[in-house]
Amino acid sequence: MKKVAFVCVHNSCRSQIAEALAKRYGQGVIEVYSAGTEEREQINQDAVRLMKDLYQVDMEADQHPKLITELPEIDYLITMGCNVNCPFLPFNDRKEDWGLEDPSGKSDEEFKEVIAAIDQKVKELVAEIS
Numbered sequence: 001m002k003k004v005a006f007v008c009v010h011n012s013c014r015s016q017i018a019e020a021l022a023k024r025y026g027q028g029v030i031e032v033y034s035a036g037t038e039e040r041e042q043i044n045q046d047a048v049r050l051m052k053d054l055y056q057v058d059m060e061a062d063q064h065p066k067l068i069t070e071l072p073e074i075d076y077l078i079t080m081g082c083n084v085n086c087p088f089l090p091f092n093d094r095k096e097d098w099g100l101e102d103p104s105g106k107s108d109e110e111f112k113e114v115i116a117a118i119d120q121k122v123k124e125l126v127a128e129i130s
Contacts, residue, residue, distance in 0.1 A: 002129050003031045004076040007089065011036030011065045013044040013104050014080040017118050018083075020051055020059045026126040035068040045102055050111055078123070 004022060008015035011034055019034035026032060051057045052076050068089060077091040081099040098121055103111040 001029065001031050002075040002093070003033065003072060004078065004093075004125070004129075005071050005089070006078050006080065007036040007068060007073040008031075008034070008036050008080040010038050010040045012040040012042070012119065013069075013102060014100055014114065015045045016043045016059055016063055016065075016128050017047055017051060017115055018080070018122055019063060020057050021055070021119055021122040022126065023056065024055070026129070029126055029130050031107065033061070033066075033071055033074065035066045035071050037098070040065045044103060046108070046111055047115075048117060050108065054112070054115065076129070080124070088119055 004026070006015040006018035006022070015034040015036065019032050022030060022032040043065065044061060048059050051059050066082075071089070073090065073092070075092040075094075077089055077095040079095075079097045081097060081101065100114055102115060103114040
């Protein structure tokens with residue numbers, strides 16, 4: 001199975017959402033990870049709430065913020081649109097930046113738009129890898 005990592009600065013919102021959705025859609029196809037360049041204590045609580053509401057997924061059940069140093073060797077490196085220079089991370093197949101705005105602190109509607117964009121991109125990625 002291909003190893004896919006979703007990377008963001010804090011690994012508390014977009015990358016966590018992508019990890020949760022990729023685990024859902026890519027089960028048996030990909031191994032999924034997420035990480036950040038800085039660590040937060042917990043996943044963004046708006047993201048947790050909305051993912052429960054929209055997908056019945058409890059991200060806190062098996063996910064937590066992690067640093068990029070905790071990643072195994074990966075095949076696909078997906079950055080969320082950090083607007084920063086991420087440190088070099090080795091990858092085997094492809095690197096892609098999704099250029100997504102951070103919805104932290106914004107309205108539920110704006111949050112849902114970002115979640116929907118991540119949902120679509122994750123489905124496309126899983127289909128491509130399949």
